[in-house]
Amino acid sequence: MTHTPAFPTVSMIGLGYIGLPTAAMFAARRVRVIGVDINQNAVDTINRGEIHIVEPELDMIVHSAVSEGYLRATTRPEPADAFLIAVPTPFKGEHEPDVSYVQAAAESIAPVLRAGNLVVLESTSPVGTTEQLVQWLAAARPDLRFPGASGAVDAVDVHVAYCPERVLPGHVVRELVENDRIIGGLTPACSERAVALYRTFVQGELLVTNARTAEMCKLTENSFRDVNIAFANELSLICDRIGIDVWELIRLANHHPRVNILQPGAGVGGHCIAVDPWFIVDRTPEQARLIRTAREVNDGKPQWVAGRIRAAVRECATGARRARVAVLGLAFKPNIDDLRESPALHIAESLHQAGDIECLFVEPNVTALPASLAGGRLVSLDEALAQADVVAVLVAHREFADLADRLRPGQAAVDAVGVLRPQA
Known part of the structure; x- marks a missing residue:
């Protein structure tokens, strides 16, 4: 009996040290993954079934996923059932957080969002960034209801959550599967949807909290x-x-x-x-x-x-x-x-x-x-x-x-x- 994924198509925004391995994990579970990155060289490399970073075991998984048609990369977002954002969050000036990449990612996926979608921010972020993400999405798509954007709680079209990674470079493939994950939804329904997404490949415990606590948990660790x-x-x-x-x-x-x-x-x-x-x-x-x-x-x-x-x-x-x-x-x-x-x-x-x-x-x-x-x-x-x-x-x-x-x-x-x- 063939298992139908909770989210048949996943879009990974950012194909770096976290985004590409995560995309590969979904693809290995026969989820169709659309990887998005502004780096054309990274996109071309992945579409050849190769990788542009060093991470043990990842090359074989990506090669298999691309060969079997479950993973492909592009420079522009396309419609999907779930969108995961794993882009850089550096600091600028005197150690001031720079979330401009998150904003750019939000604005890039907004045109292709549709009712029923889930958006998950994975990038390590200052407390409150997931709420800010909703504001950017809501401003770009006033036709859709987002959690908290207009007083909505569970009656929303697009669910939003925060789920940071906690993996060790050199062991990412194993730890993405085995490590416990923090799931911080903006509402209980958002958390429930995010749990269903990550249960696709995560064998560790999925610990549910709110978005702000999840953001602070990553920073605290x-x-x-x-x-x-x-x-x-x-x-x-x-x-x-x-x-x-x-x-x-x-x-x-x-x-x-x-x-x-x-x-x-x-x-x-x-x-x-x-x-x-x-x-x-x-x-x-x-x-x-x-x-x-x-x-x-x-x-x-x-x-x-x-x-x-x-x-x-x-x-x-x-x-x-x-x-x-x-x-x-x-x-x-x-x-x-x-x-x-x-x-x-x-x-x-x-x-x-x-x-x-x-x-x-x-x-x-x-x-x-x-x-x-x-x-x-x-x-x-x-x-x-x-x-x-x-x-x-x-x-x-x-x-x-x-x-x-x-x-x-x-x-x-x-x-x-x-x-x-x-x-x-």
Whole structure:
């Protein structure tokens, strides 16, 4: 007996690191998915059955979905039964949230909406964005009834909800299916419709709340992680000042039954943890004091690491030529290609753009350097180690696991992620 999906056609607006895997999950359940993205290259790549991002297992799923006719991509929205919005929500100026991409997505789907549709915002957003989304949709389609837009509660034509993702890059395919999800409808009926949509592929629990609480839940989760990382990063600064090995200190402290300190790094990156806490600070600046301080600690760590690299360079006698630094890792975390808000990239940019150091960049997960490193050299690990005066380890990629055994005797190194420490 063939199962009929609750929503036979789903439109995914945004085909990036979250949108494309989510689209693929629906398509794998034989839901017809129309992927929409303004990036023509991404659209063309997907329509060939290929992917434009690095994510394990995703390439096979997309290839199968496209080959079987369940997934196709386009640059303009088309009618569908459900619309999911997964577009960027960066900040602008002094950490002010920028929801212009959400507004653009809303205005792009408005002409093709029809009674009975469901619209779900997945983008991490400031509290109140889902309500703002409704205002944009209602302004563009006064012929349709939206929840809350005109006093309507359940007597609406288009249901609207907020459902953030909570996945780990490199494990997105598995976690989209297995992780619990927060469903925040603007009304109980909106939540019910959204639950039916995500039950298509989600095996985890679907936890229902209102839209504002769902929005704040996503921000809270990432702020919690940011504060804990900031504690580890601040410890690394303190230990450096007083001559203590921070990695040993944390290992010993974590033997306490109720202590679990995270590992320090070059900073905090990615589109979530490095951005989301500012959405809380922007909305409640007087109350969010700890969250603001954690952001400042983590935002300051790349500059501190860059200073340590420069100090190591000054200690190297290179004669008339510029010192060479092997910059190992550009992604925001290990074993992915995502450079968004990457502290490693920020460090690389500061060294490269100063012009007084020759940088040899090693990033196993990309094939070309970003525009901010134009003129730089992307080389193999072997080439970098052979030529570098200083080795700077900024990301713990698996390719760097045996790095301690590959350094030349006496070769200077700055290790921001603990790769060179003996494994306990």
